[in-house]
Amino acid sequence: MLTFILVVLMLFLIPGPAVFLTISQTIKGGTKNGIVTGLGIALGDLGHTFAAVLGLSAILMTSALAFEIIKYLGAAYLVYLGICALIEKSKTTKKPVIKEGKTTASFRQALFIELLNPKTSLFFLAFLPQFVQTNGIPVTIQLLVLGLTFVFMSISYTTLLVFLTSTVGNRFFSKTNRCSHWIGKVVGIVYIGLGLKLALQTQE
Known part of the structure; x- marks a missing residue:
């Protein structure tokens, strides 16, 4: 388990879609928005953990068609969110006030983006079994424990990112709010970039 935790910590040091998504949502909507994004x-x-345990992820590994369908659905959703953010008109140059509906939307978007990433499914299917031991404990239980550990570490990591980003953002907005008009545009570009990156991914 200690080895697993150390490896996961090293993986977290490599910026990925989850990192960029959490940071962009925090910049756009504040601390609460970033936290619910991390939860999503x-x-x-x-x-993905349950899918790996049940063997459903193996379908994505063996079926090129299934992989392509999930990949393009996820990419299309990201590009759609990016376009919506780019064309959204800013009504104020002040830091936006986050409403309950806004955080709910952020949670839902993060959840769908993560679920519609086939690479994440393949990652769990290939990564978790490497730490399964023949110690008498059922493999299913071991995979669940490893997956839940990863999820807990993910929440802790994204929460830390949120507070760091929020601190930097608060200092930025305390000095000037003229650039806040472009925050949504930056977020839109990030979404589109992530969507294009996902669309170009291969099954290998």
């Missing part, structure tokens, strides 16, 4: 990502990872 973690819930998506939990779904």
Whole structure:
């Protein structure tokens, strides 16, 4: 388990879609928005954990068609969110006030983005079994424990990112708010970039 935790920590040091998504949502909507985004990502990872345990992820590994369908659905969703963010008109140059509906949307978006990433499914299917031991404990239980550990570490990591980003953002907005008009545009570009990256991914 200690080895697993150390390896996961090293993986977290490599910026990925979850990192960029959490940071962009925090910049756009504040601390609460960033935290619920991280929770959405973690819930998506939990779904991938159960899929790996049940063997459903193996379908994505063996079926090129299934992989392509999930990949392009995820890419299309990201590009759609990016376009919506780019064309959204900013009504104020002040830091936006986050409403309950806004955080709910952020949670839902993060969840769908994570679930619709076939690479994440293949990652869990290939990564978790490497730490399964022949110690008498059922493999299913070991995979669940490893997956839940990953999810807990993911929540902790994204929460830390949120507070760091929020601190930097608060200092930025305390000095000037003229650039806040472009925050949504930056977020839109990030979404589109992630969507294009996902569309170009291969099954190997």
